[in-house]
Amino acid sequence: MKFADSGFLDIASQHLEYRMIGPRPDEAPTLVLLHEGLGCAGLWNDFPAKLQKATGCGVFVYSRAGYGQSSPVKLPRPLTYMHDEARETLPQLLEAIGFKHGLLIGHSDGASIAAIYVGSHEDHRVGGLVLIAPHFFTEDPGIKSIEEAREAYETGDLRQRLSRWHADVDNAFRGWNGAWLDPDFRKWDITEFLAYIRVPILIVQGEDDQYGTVKQIEMAQQECYCPVEAALLPGARHSPQRDAPEATLKAISEFVARAVEANDWIKAA
Numbered sequence: 164m165k166f167a168d169s170g171f172l173d174i175a176s177q178h179l180e181y182r183m184i185g186p187r188p189d190e191a192p193t194l195v196l197l198h199e200g201l202g203c204a205g206l207w208n209d210f211p212a213k214l215q216k217a218t219g220c221g222v223f224v225y226s227r228a229g230y231g232q233s234s235p236v237k238l239p240r241p242l243t244y245m246h247d248e249a250r251e252t253l254p255q256l257l258e259a260i261g262f263k264h265g266l267l268i269g270h271s272d273g274a275s276i277a278a279i280y281v282g283s284h285e286d287h288r289v290g291g292l293v294l295i296a297p298h299f300f301t302e303d304p305g306i307k308s309i310e311e312a313r314e315a316y317e318t319g320d321l322r323q324r325l326s327r328w329h330a331d332v333d334n335a336f337r338g339w340n341g342a343w344l345d346p347d348f349r350k351w352d353i354t355e356f357l358a359y360i361r362v363p364i365l366i367v368q369g370e371d372d373q374y375g376t377v378k379q380i381e382m383a384q385q386e387c388y389c390p391v392e393a394a395l396l397p398g399a400r401h402s403p404q405r406d407a408p409e410a411t412l413k414a415i416s417e418f419v420a421r422a423v424e425a426n427d428w429i430k431a432a
Contacts, residue, residue, distance in 0.1 A: 166260070171233075172225070174255045178234040180204055181225040183260075185215040188223075192290075192423055193265035195257070196224040197273030199296075199402070200339040201312075203231030203328050210404045210412070214268075217416035220423075223260060227252070235334040240342045242351065245272060249279035257288075266422055268293040268415065271374065271401065272339070275299070275353055282356025291422035292364045293415050296372055296401050299382050300352040301343075305374040309343045316340070357386035363425075365392045365418040367411055369399030392418065 169182045182204050185191070196211060198204070203226040211222040227248060229236035241247065253276065267289055269277035274297035281292055298305070315321040316336055329335040342348060364387060366380050380393045394414040399406035 172256065172259050174252055174259060176234075177228040177252065179225050179228065179256070180232040181223065181260075182211065184211050184222040184224075185219075186221040188221060188261045188263050188265070191219065191221050193221045193223055193260075193262055194218065194419065195262065195265065195267050196222065197253075197267065197269035197276050198224070198226070198230070199271035199273060200343070201230075201325060201335065202270065202273070203233075203335075205231060205328050208405070210408065213408075213412055214415065217412055218419045218423075220265065220419065223262075225256065229331075229338045230329060230335050232330050235331045236338055238334065238338055238341065239345075240338045242342055242345060242348050244338075244342060245275050245353075246279055249276045250283065253280050254284065257286075262288060264288045264290060264426070266291040266293060266419060268295070269297070270295040270404070271298065278360065279353055279356050281362060282353075282359040285361075289362060290426040291362050291418065292360065293367065293418060294364060294383075295367045295403060295411070296369065296375060297366060297379055297383075298375055299354050299357065299379055301349055302376060302378065304376065306343070306349075308373040309340060313340050313344065354382055354386055357383055358388060360387055360389050363390045363392070363418075363422060365394065365414065367394045367396065367403055367414055369401060369403045369406055370395055370397050371400045374401045 172179045172181055204224045207224055211224050215222040226233040228234055267277040274294035277292055281289055326332040384391050396403045396407045396410050403411045
């Protein structure tokens with residue numbers, strides 16, 4: 164499939180904005196980027212372009228429904244919204260873009276979605292996972308930070324800052340924040356999927372991540388049967404691609420290069 168550098172894809176009832184940088188999926192491996200819980204295609208800033216240059220792969224970024232310029236979602240979001248994205252939307256999106264082989268790179272909620280997808284689908288097109296600040300279970304410090312984000316949104320300038328990126332900023336924020344602060348979300352746990360992942364994983368996390376501790380990395384190392392590498396970056400919080408961009412880019416591009424070298428289906432591209 165040939166498509167423009169940017170535009171929209173219609174997946175079921177969702178109208179999703181996207182950007183495609185570099186070679187298309189029929190020309191080279193594709194890195195599919197899944198954004199954080201308050202992110203969108205635009206909030207990756209120049210990281211996708213730098214990643215494309217460093218790896219030579221095509222880079223595909225999109226805004227999930229409820230974010231960026233994509234269509235809004237019905238609120239409140241179900242507490243299974245990450246499972247739903249991994250099981251329903253992401254498979255259709257990969258087919259729609261003609262994904263042939265590559266890696267999934269997810270940040271925060273996007274990392275959880277990527278882990279659920281690879282842990283529940285036997286998709287031989289995916290040769291590796293990069294999980295930036297992933298969540299596999301809830302932690303008290305993370306919930307506290309999400310409560311603080313709600314306060315900043317309601318009384319501070321967070322709403323104004325996010326409105327630059329989201330067509331319906333209340334839909335984006337309340338969809339994420341409302342789900343995470345639902346009392347029942349305390350039981351949210353996706354560690355069951357880790358044992359079923361059969362591709363190498365790189366976890367990139369900031370040492371000062373306010374939403375998750377190193378227990379997330381330890382859980383992956385404990386539960387996964389696949390190789391798990393970890394890059395714990397000093398001076399970085401929940402978004403190491405913004406807080407420590409050079410170290411993050413180096414860790415990810417080197418991991419991608421090893422995955423490309425290891426996978427015959429990529430070599431044949």
